[in-house]
Every structure is written in structure tokens, then in C-alpha cells.
Amino acid sequence: xxxxxxxxxxFDDQIRAFAVSSTNLVEEGRRRHGCWPTASAxxxxxxxxxxxxxxxxxxEETITIRINGNGPIGSIIVDADSKGIVRGxxxxxxxxxxxxxxxxxxxxxxxxxxxxxxTKDLGLKDYFTGQVPLQSGEIGDDFTYYFAVSEQVxxxxxxxxxxxxxxxxxAAGGFIIQVMPGATEETLVKLETTLSNIKPVSQMIDGGLxxxxxxxxxxxxxxxxILDRHDVHFECKCSKDKFENGIISLGENEIQxxxxxxxxxxxxxxFCMERYQFTAEELEALKERVK
Numbered sequence: 368x369x370x371x372x373x374x375x376x377x378f379d380d381q382i383r384a385f386a387v388s389s390t391n392l393v394e395e396g397r398r399r400h401g402c403w404p405t406a407s408a409x410x411x412x413x414x415x416x417x418x419x420x421x422x423x424x425x426x427e428e429t430i431t432i433r434i435n436g437n438g439p440i441g442s443i444i445v446d447a448d449s450k451g452i453v454r455g456x457x458x459x460x461x462x463x464x465x466x467x468x469x470x471x472x473x474x475x476x477x478x479x480x481x482x483x484x485x486t487k488d489l490g491l492k493d494y495f496t497g498q499v500p501l502q503s504g505e506i507g508d509d510f511t512y513y514f515a516v517s518e519q520v521x522x523x524x525x526x527x528x529x530x531x532x533x534x535x536x537x538a539a540g541g542f543i544i545q546v547m548p549g550a551t552e553e554t555l556v557k558l559e560t561t562l563s564n565i566k567p568v569s570q571m572i573d574g575g576l577x578x579x580x581x582x583x584x585x586x587x588x589x590x591x592x593i594l595d596r597h598d599v600h601f602e603c604k605c606s607k608d609k610f611e612n613g614i615i616s617l618g619e620n621e622i623q624x625x626x627x628x629x630x631x632x633x634x635x636x637x638f639c640m641e642r643y644q645f646t647a648e649e650l651e652a653l654k655e656r657v658k
Contacts, residue, residue, distance in 0.1 A: 372422055372451065373578040374595040377586040381550040382558065384586070385419040386542040386578035387599060392418065392453060393528055394536040395601035399640045400456055403463040404530040405476045406440055410457050411528035412473070412506035413445045415541040417455065418599040421447030424487070431486045434509070436501045438478025444637070451599040454638045471530065477504035483513055507541075514545065521546040523562055527569030538573035542581055561585055603639035610634040610643050614653050622654045 372387040393411035396402070402410060413432055420430050426449060434443040441458025464472040484498040497517030502508050507524045514522035526541035544562075546555065562585065565571075571581050582591050614622060614632065625632045625645075632645040645653070 368575075368577070370599045371578065371596055372418055372599050373582065373593055374422060375579075375582050375591050375593045377582070377591050378550070378554045378557075380592075381547055381554050382586070383545045383547055384542065384582055384591075385422060386581045387415060387418050387540055388572050388578055389415040389418060389539045389541065389599060390536055390572060392599055392601050393539040396455060397534070397536055399601075400460045402457065402460040402534075404534060405463045405465065405471045405473055406457050406460045407530050407534070407536060408471045408528040409440055409473050409477050409506065410443060410445075410455060410460075411536060411539050412526040412541070413443050414453050414455050414601070415526045415528075415539060416506065416510050416524065416543070417445045417447040418451065418453050419541065419543050420485070421449055421451065421453065422595075422597070424449035427490055429488045431488070433484045433486075434477065434481075434501070434506070436478030436481040436504045438476050438480075438504060440476040440478075443477070446638075451597050452602045452604075453599060454601055454603045456637050456640075471528075473506060474504035477501070477506070479504045483509050485513065485517070510543075514543075523558075525562075525568045527567045527572075529569040529573055538569050540568050540572035540578070540581070542568060542578075542585070544585065558585075601639075603636060603641065605636040605639060605641055607643045610636075610645075611653055614645065614650070615656050619654055619657050622650050622657070626650050626654075 370389050370391045375384045396410050397407040417432050429448045431446040440462045443457050445455030447453040462476045464475040466472050479501045481501050482498050487495045499513045499516050502512045507526045510524040514520045523544045528539040529537040531537045626647045630647045634643045
């Protein structure tokens, strides 16, 4: 199934909701970084939330999520835009923990001694950053807390990633449900009851449910109004030109050292692992541009 996201309103516009199928997006991130299962789940859950948060942006606005709980996985860095383009990485992709039940122990990999921060680049050098302490390191709970504390929006965040025995991603997806001002007590009770009884979202995606059907499962088909659909995918904005500018910023002496010692240079993008080669001749030309 193609990855895509839906935005909706429910219960007479008392609830705002987002749902996404992100299996291919998460698999692309896993493949590029060589993630082990628990690292795949941690990165994948964050990529999934980022896709949904990105859909709340406009125009050229972007969002960057940073999670560091001082666990063995290190940092998770993900960014997304309003057009469904998402990219991200983990510092240490070769991390794997699971409970005795076989369920992936994402909280142990991420840790809880740290922060979740969200930076929104709204253009014209206008940045908004919200930061909260990590609650469980399981990602979904942490974003639920983030929305309540930093954005003052009562929310429920469900994200999940199923990983195959060969480490590939079998299913991934998520939802964000947000309570709008004026929601009735009756609506909140219904919602709470449903959320406490539904299957994990990764199982819903694995069972073939679309994002629309996930929301219908939560709210009832007669209570959902779909507003928008758009594709989501993993894509990096890196380029050789951007790395050229980075090399120029190192200065003449550093570039000369690359030429003398290595007879060239290789630059690797953290976000997508794309490699860019620079010959000694190219470095000489970049050195000239420093002057």
C-alpha cells in the first residue's frame, strides 16, 4: 500500500485527527541507516509522528524533532515539511532490546533521562521551539505529553512499527487525535473508552486498514469527515553543492590538509547516508573560492 496521510475532523468538529500509513517511509529510513529492529522502531515512530506534524504546517515551513534520552541509541533527529517529505537518523542504529514477550523495548533503547524538542521553522528567521522531558522513551507517550504541555492541546498519539525477522519493516503507521475547545464530556468519554480497547496501530496497518479506516475504527464511520489526503515519503534535501559550501567554510588550511593527506575527500550525509566524493582537483577549486 502506498504511504499517505489523512487529516480529518470528528464528532461534529470537536476532534481534530490525523492518521498515516508509513511502512515504506520507515523501511527506507531503516535501509539507508542499517537499523536493527529496536532502532528501526524508535526512528520509525518518530518519522511517523513527524509526517503528521508536518501536515499541520503551511508553505515552506519545516519542523525538526530531536529526541535524546541518554539511552544507547543516542539521538534521534527527524525533520519534515508540509508536503509530506520526511527524513531522519539515529546516532547508533545498531541497537536492539526486546521484552520477554518479544515486543521491542524502545524505551530502553531511547532512555528517559533527557528531552524531546520540536523546532518549527516558520520562515523569515522565525523559529518556535518547544521542549519537554521524556516520559517513557516509547515515543507515542512522549509526544502525547509534548502536545499537552508545550502546545496546550490535549492529544492522544499512537504510533507503531512491526519488524520482520530479516529486520525489514513489515508495517508502520500512526494517528494523532486532538481535542478542540468546546468538546463535550460525552465525546471525551467515548474517545477514552475506544482508545483503551483498540488494537496497536501497527497491527491495524498490517491487517490492511487504510488511514481512513483507522480513524473510522476510532470514531465510527458516520462521525468522521476527511478534509485532506497527501502522500508521504523519505527524501533528503542534501546535494554536492551544499557540501561544497561546507568544505569552503573550513578554510584554506583545512582544505589543503585534505589534499595533502587524503588526495581528496568524502562527505556523508547524516540524514540519508548519501556519499559525495571530492577529488584533489575539486578541492583545489574550492580552496580558490575561500579567497
